[in-house]
Amino acid sequence: MKFAIPTFLLALTLATACCSKHNNATINFADMDTTVRPQDDFYNYANGRWTLNHPMPDDYSSYDAADVLTETTYQQILDIINEVTTHPQKPGSSAEKLARFYLSGMDTATINAAGIEPIRFFLDTIDAIQRPADLQNAITLLQKYYFISPFFILYGPYLSNGDAYALVIGEEGIGLDVSEYYLEDDEYSVEIREEYKKHIRNLFVLMGQDSATAQRSAMAAYGIEHRIAEITLDKVEQFNPTGKLRNVTVDELGAMMPTINWPKYFNQLNLPIPDTIVLDSEKSYFVKLDKMMNQVPIDDWKAFLKLKVLLETAKFLDSGFVREWFHFDRQIIGGQVSMPPRWKQMIEAMKNNFDDVISELYIERHFPQETKNHVVEIAENVRAALAEHISQATWMQDSTKAKALKKLSCTRLKIGYPPQRNDFSSLTMCDNFTTNVLNVLKNNFEYEMSFIGKVNDHSQWYEVVPFEANIYNVANQNEVILPAAFMQPPYFFANGDDAVNYGSLGAALGHEMTHGFDPQGRQYGNHGELSDWWAESDKEAFDRQLQKLIDRFNSFIVIDSMHADGEFTVGENTADLGGLVVAYTAFSKTEQWKDQTKLIDGLTPDQRFFIAYAQSWAGSYRDEEIRNRTKTNPHSLVWFRIEGPLPNIDAFVKAFNVKPGDRYYLPDSLRAKIW
Numbered sequence: 001m002k003f004a005i006p007t008f009l010l011a012l013t014l015a016t017a018c019c020s021k022h023n024n025a026t027i028n029f030a031d032m033d034t035t036v037r038p039q040d041d042f043y044n045y046a047n048g049r050w051t052l053n054h055p056m057p058d059d060y061s062s063y064d065a066a067d068v069l070t071e072t073t074y075q076q077i078l079d080i081i082n083e084v085t086t087h088p089q090k091p092g093s094s095a096e097k098l099a100r101f102y103l104s105g106m107d108t109a110t111i112n113a114a115g116i117e118p119i120r121f122f123l124d125t126i127d128a129i130q131r132p133a134d135l136q137n138a139i140t141l142l143q144k145y146y147f148i149s150p151f152f153i154l155y156g157p158y159l160s161n162g163d164a165y166a167l168v169i170g171e172e173g174i175g176l177d178v179s180e181y182y183l184e185d186d187e188y189s190v191e192i193r194e195e196y197k198k199h200i201r202n203l204f205v206l207m208g209q210d211s212a213t214a215q216r217s218a219m220a221a222y223g224i225e226h227r228i229a230e231i232t233l234d235k236v237e238q239f240n241p242t243g244k245l246r247n248v249t250v251d252e253l254g255a256m257m258p259t260i261n262w263p264k265y266f267n268q269l270n271l272p273i274p275d276t277i278v279l280d281s282e283k284s285y286f287v288k289l290d291k292m293m294n295q296v297p298i299d300d301w302k303a304f305l306k307l308k309v310l311l312e313t314a315k316f317l318d319s320g321f322v323r324e325w326f327h328f329d330r331q332i333i334g335g336q337v338s339m340p341p342r343w344k345q346m347i348e349a350m351k352n353n354f355d356d357v358i359s360e361l362y363i364e365r366h367f368p369q370e371t372k373n374h375v376v377e378i379a380e381n382v383r384a385a386l387a388e389h390i391s392q393a394t395w396m397q398d399s400t401k402a403k404a405l406k407k408l409s410c411t412r413l414k415i416g417y418p419p420q421r422n423d424f425s426s427l428t429m430c431d432n433f434t435t436n437v438l439n440v441l442k443n444n445f446e447y448e449m450s451f452i453g454k455v456n457d458h459s460q461w462y463e464v465v466p467f468e469a470n471i472y473n474v475a476n477q478n479e480v481i482l483p484a485a486f487m488q489p490p491y492f493f494a495n496g497d498d499a500v501n502y503g504s505l506g507a508a509l510g511h512e513m514t515h516g517f518d519p520q521g522r523q524y525g526n527h528g529e530l531s532d533w534w535a536e537s538d539k540e541a542f543d544r545q546l547q548k549l550i551d552r553f554n555s556f557i558v559i560d561s562m563h564a565d566g567e568f569t570v571g572e573n574t575a576d577l578g579g580l581v582v583a584y585t586a587f588s589k590t591e592q593w594k595d596q597t598k599l600i601d602g603l604t605p606d607q608r609f610f611i612a613y614a615q616s617w618a619g620s621y622r623d624e625e626i627r628n629r630t631k632t633n634p635h636s637l638v639w640f641r642i643e644g645p646l647p648n649i650d651a652f653v654k655a656f657n658v659k660p661g662d663r664y665y666l667p668d669s670l671r672a673k674i675w
């Protein structure tokens with residue numbers, strides 16, 4: 001895990017290949033509902049039959065176009081794994097380690113027989129704590145496996161110098177996704193935290209405690225999480241990097257948090273004592289945490305730390321733990337009906353922990369050089385279009401425009417896969433899956449921490465793996481990452497017309513690029529260093545446009561009487577609108593755009609562009625997922641990613657002849673114009 005500020009897009013177009021008389025089938029007519037007027041409900045016009053054609057599998061809580069591609073990608077990975085596991089591999093090679101990892105995960109008899117033995121050493125270390133000063137023995141042990149503890153340690157760029165790697169420490173510690181689940185009293189938050197309390201009591205029972213002791217442990221651990229929720233930044237404050245990130249020295253850290261012996265702490269993690277540390281939270285968090293370390297009974301802290309181990313390892317332990325993990329994480333939170341098959345759980349486990357080995361094999365098979373060349377061309381055209389929009393923005397000062405154009409020219413595009421990958425040569429595999437997972441995590445921690453103090457050559461990928469159907473903007477590196485898996489149908493059609501490739505991939509690229517110039521991205525400079533380079537008047541003019549989007553999204557109802565959260569989602573909604581506008585400008589430079597009378601399947605180039613965009617956001621959700629997502633995910637529900645931005649765009653209004661009185665008509669005064 002690296003310290004990154006990623007803002008990500010989820011999902012685009014969808015699997016097609018039928019229903020068109022053209023070879024390059026891209027728009028999927030079978031998923032459209034042409035009985036719906038596009039002017040009134042463009043989402044259902046483009047996607048009205050999508051859910052019928054793509055019913056949600058039982059092991060999903062939401063299912064969208066990206067998930068369709070993810071399923072394809074998982075099958076591709078399964079083919080690779082089947083090949084690797086059924087052929088002899090060179091002992092000690094990455095492929096052999098991959099095979100052993102996978103097979104150990106499928107061997108549930110061995111996993112069940114071992115029970116909690118593989119995590120016993122964590123529990124023993126925690127049990128040995130006698131006084132506040134001992135807490136760091138367990139905290140550092142958890143951190144070596146990237147487990148959540150009262151604060152995290154990662155590596156990432158320095159704030160003022162993106163060309164070197166620093167050590168980053170920040171706040172964490174709660175088990176639920178957002179602090180409002182602990183603090184707010186709306187019916188849904190109360191329901192989730194009561195279910196969570198049951199869940200953590202069940203985990204303590206599975207660990208071996210009797211039910212009364214488990215209940216006490218659960219309440220003690222929950223009590224600490226609740227106190228942490230009270231002192232952490234809320235989800236909107238998290239989006240303000242200049243407000244929370246700062247450099248500190250070890251002495252300053254020691255003054256904030258004297259209960260930790262910091263020289264010893266770094267020694268326990270096998271790290272040199274750093275000159276400067278990047279702090280990713282308010283200083284007051286550490287001051288208050290230190291007080292808690294001394295005021296909260298040690299036995300409560302032990303329960304909290306054990307809970308962290310159980311939460312992190314449950315899905316890798318015996319079947320009782322896996323069932324309990326599924327029940328809360330997937331059924332209660334997301335409404336999922338059945339557990340993913342074991343092989344899929346293993347791919348998930350490898351995706352997050354052992355990705356480099358699969359990536360190497362995946363890229364060999366599924367990422368041709370021609371794809372990369374074609375995508376680079378589209379991406380550079382989108383970049384040029386954004387430059388045009390920046391130059392023409394009427395609300396931005398000329399001096400700010402010059403800085404914006406410079407930053408855009410520095411935005412690094414990472415396409416396909418990282419050149420440098422984790423070295424697994426020192427990793428050993430055994431027959432027990434849980435132990436293998438722990439070994440991989442520890443190996444990753446040691447590998448990533450070895451970068452601290454070294455030159456940042458910007459070759460690293462942050463939190464993203466090549467076989468992921470997604471695209472990312474990493475704000476503190478000023479880069480956009482396109483994983484190899486993303487650049488295949490339904491996102492990118494090697495032989496597709498420009499309208500669909502710009503409407504889907506182009507809009508996604510535009511979305512990510514504009515993130516560099518939104519309220520969060522504008523706080524980072526050319527190389528990802530922290531630097532707020534906008535003039536006050538630029539911010540005010542920008543915010544006036546944002547307010548129109550905030551108001552529009554606040555008016556949307558997600559389920560029952562629950563509204564969308566316009567403020568929480570405004571960054572993503574702005575990027576959706578900006579991405580579309582910029583991609584459309586890039587598309588307007590193509591030969592296809594110039595002749596709007598040349599129809600394909602009865603559609604003009606402009607109509608194809610907007611339908612391709614809308615089809616990239618087809619999807620459905622379970623009710624539980626809608627409620628959870630609205631609280632925890634800054635991206636809007638798929639249908640609002642259509643209904644929110646499109647009525648603001650003149651070219652859309654023209655392409656579908658939208659008139660006053662139509663539901664998708666917005667008077668000019670309410671249209672947000674940002675780029």
Ligand SMILES: [Zn+2]
Pocket residue numbers: 007008009511512515571572575
């Ligand atoms: Zn985004």
